[in-house]
Amino acid sequence: LSTDRDTVDKLLRGIWQQTLTPDQRRSDLRLLELQEGANESDIRRQYRRLAMRHHPDRGGDVSHFQALLAAYQRLTV
Template sequence: MPSALEETLDTVTDLLASYLGEGHQCREYELIRWLQEPAQAIFQPNALSDTMMLFRANFIVMHCLYRLRQRWLDEQRGYLTISSLEVGLQPISGASENQLPGEHDPLADYYLNLNHLDTDEASVDALLNDFWRRMVVPEQNDEDFATLQLQPPTDAHTLRQQYRRLANQHHPDKGGDSEQFRKITAAYQRLKYAF
């Protein structure tokens, strides 16, 4: 007898197969939103509002997409492109060599390993912080501290308080300078991941 998790994963995979098999192409976010709708009732309406629920919803969708990709390849039905910006069925003949999965696909390996679904909140926060650290413009701490009118060393609480004070002062909706507001926000975004 399959476990409740396995039944859910089978159901989500089948739902995604029916939706994407009809020719829909969309972003992963749209798939999660679609799975939240009452007609599917897979995820709760607040599934995107909490870090852990978002992580698990994303993981389940990606797991099922990779299962579906392999199913469709085995059936020679097509190639499922999977990215956060585009998910959709493509003809195998139209897929370039670099699109087709090779012997080693690290993302597929990660999402197909259900042990990762049990990742704890501290690890999820560390993953997100690492992501943002890599996405943010390279460090320019001296300029950023000057923009926020701070001197190192400082702590996260002081940084946040100073950002809020300056952002409130320079916010365009309150008659402030929009260019200065953007500089303050960018400096804060870069520095906040240092703590």
């Protein structure tokens, strides 16, 4: 096989994103304060912004921060 790592990563990301139901995706985007159609760069940028605001070391709520992280991971797998 002559498949490079980027191609395999894109393939795997596509498979995992297909396993998210549309409702789960909308819910995760809503939690990250994003609109449908946000690309991976938008998701990453918004997650970082919200993570800085809600991080427990900065006085944020642990459960909300964990929910942000889980949403980010599901959307960018």
